[in-house]
Amino acid sequence: MLVMGEVHTGLLQNSGEISEPACRQVLGLMTGETVRVSRRPIVHALSPDRLTGVDCVLPAASGSRIRGVGTVVSRCAVTGGRVAQGSSYVRLARSETDRRLPWSHYLARPGVIEVLGKARAADIAEGFVGEGAPRLHGCLDLTAVTGRFLDLVQTSPLLNRRAPFRMPRTILRWVAETGEPSIAFTLHTEQERTLRLTHPGPFTPAVVDLCEDLAVHDWLLTSLLVVVERARVGATPAAEVAARLSPAVDHLLHLWMPAARVEERLTPFWESLERRPGFSRQWRSLVDRVRDQLAVHTLALLSANAETGGR
Template identity: 55%
Template sequence: MLIMGEVQTGLLRNLGELGEPKCREVLGLVSGEEPRTSMRPLPYAISPEQFTGVDCRLPGVSGARIRGTGTVAQHAVIVGGRVLQASAYATVVAGAADHRLPWSHYLARPGDIEVHGRPRWADMAEGFMAAEMPMDALNLSAIGGRLMAAVQESPHLDGKTPFKSTRTHLRWVLWRGEAGAPPLLLTLGKGSLRTLRLTGEPATDVTAFCEDLALHDWLLTTIQAIIQRALIGTAAPSQIAARLAPAIDHLMHLWMPGARVPDSYQHLWKELERRPGFSRQWASSVTRIRDQIAVNTLSLLSAAVMTESGHEPDGDISPHRGASQDDP
């Protein structure tokens, strides 16, 4: 048995931060079922679980044609009224038969995919982590992408965003693995893809950990992109401060790793804090932003003092970027 899933994370297409009532409206995707919300430690809303039937080839690195039938679970999450996640996952189990059974059998086991024939757990786990999979293989990215699009197209959103950002994809798998395997292995792939291999006893509450990791990876990726676009060292302090403002207004207060992770998975966050050190990277980025805001504040104060003393500041009064202050 193994569990595989993918979490897509991106900026909610709404200019302002959504409050709890609006989050309920946006995530009301299932008739007769209400989204769950909470306000501590951060505003959080999760849609009712939905299920998509699949009857397809399962991924594998060996090229063997492994087939499975069942359902994929998916839900959407809004964090802080600002960040949207779409999570799709399934538990892959040995089938009750080596051929497809009536759909009533699979519908009675929501979120499970049964393998036809002898399962090849390691082969499937490695195949799911591959950057490219066969066109006819299980595609959790497409299932999550449709859910993401359904939420973003909600009439309760204005379709605008306060700044540019990139959607990230965290593809993960949990299975018992081989003896001596590390508890987790996080890899940054090409573009926006990240892969996470987890070793342990499969349990569906692992999805909360994966969603929390995906959220904080996206926050770190996004704040670093904002810093790069600020052109620190070449632009004027006022321009830099304006470009860094979205990080202060919309992102910095959302950093709370492990806040919604079950106790049984807290040790994995401790491992990530040790290496690669998520919070160290975040703290470094936040410090850099605050330093640049301080430089801009000092520049404005100096300009005000010069104006009051009867001296008109000539453009940017800060040291010229990229030039030696000793130059004539």
């Protein structure tokens, strides 16, 4: 019917990046399950999936009360030992009955929420990602579920909670359906983004990988923008600008790896976002700006040195 999910992205609450074994420990959320780690082209660690049971109203733009019963899949990821993510999603499917069944029925289809009664996929999708959709009382709260999973990582005793700079979490809310390929990425507030995706073929978890990959890069871009903004280039002395920009060099610049973890059949979605609005274009221009500022500052230091040396 429809798949919907949420990705929360934030800076890992640690002073430096964490090692691969530390990632494994931080993300080891379940006994007997391994943390999956890929090292190329960037270290990416993914926790095992966990489920949360729900029986509640689903979002609906029309305001109608649609009941859904089932489980939400959640997982956490750490990219480059530095960026933490919590991610949850549900596949919606029509229930064959209009009453709630024994719980074992729902656990036989992990990650599926069965929709009881009449409902239109478009109404639910619009209710979830649409601008100004009514917030129904007792409605499925993926933000809370996902936030709790990210908190699990961020409050791990293995982290020292001394992040080099403060950066709010971003929330990407997404819906995916099967159909003619299309992608719509929208920035709402400072922290909120939505993504509507129509993909050919049936849904697979690769779609979730794509959303998580987009969320990481959107967060990187947002964070670098904030760092550059906070540096107040031109309004502050060069030395101070350089000091304010240096965390970006230490912690962010090397993390840009668009579509690194995206299945080949889904890379066209990334490519289309690269054409418009051009994530990488903006990233490169920001990176250039940071490097130019640091270069100018270095040159100033060098010439100041030369002057004092020459006297």
